[in-house]
Amino acid sequence: MGFLDRLFGTQQHPELDPSSETAQRLDELGEPLKNLAHDLRDKLEVVMGESGTFVFVGKPPKQFGVMWLEDGKLVNFKEYAEKNKLSSKELNQLIERMKSAYTRHIDEERFSATLEDREVVVHPSNQFEHEMEKIINSVSH
Template sequence: MGMLGKWFGARHTYPPLEADSDAQHYLDDINKELEGLARQVRGPLEVVPTDHEAFVFIGKPPKQFGIAWIHDGKVSSFQKLVEEWQLSAEQRYQFIHELQDAYEHAEGVRRYSAKIAGRRITVTPSPMLERAVHEVFEHMH
């Protein structure tokens, strides 16, 4: 991506996610929740799908982003998780910092594109990134 693309937020073009891939089947399992999230949020979405759940980076990770967790038929936003887990300001900072580190370590993994609720999203079917994010969640909870 060129300098102007970086300044103006140009997005990467990733190959389409294969219809018969495990990642697509995981997306199908959470389609209702993912569509609802895609309709509510304006920023770019990057989904890390796993079996029956997903972590969704919202915005422009690793610098400016939010996170949502799709699990058990519901979507938990960062704010909801902070409230449920009663995280202090220091713990919230640590949570975001650890997610940034996990994301940065996975920068070289393969990414794909998919369409959800009429929007183009990024899909990152990376067991390494999924494990790292899951560990951050476990550590904070």
């Protein structure tokens, strides 16, 4: 079943233990993440590390958007790229680096959780979060 789940995108993840540290941290992220879960119908995957949180929207690693929490607010990668005046080439390079990072961590344990009456995937990974942070911080404009 694992192969077919991956092929058709219906992979099931174990339920996140509500008493776990990860569940408590997810709850502490508060309104920005809950609003996103309420407003978007696309699949959401929340990557949580020690120092930050990234949200993949859509179907990574092929078609996706990325947002992250900064000072309690969600930052949209597309708006971030426009603000930093990234060229198409720079933007594509960053996207490819994000795809590669996602692929490197694809076999790590993920969990299912409910936010605003919808299921989201929670991916607790300090290493993945740090890698995403490095990619975003590599923008030097």
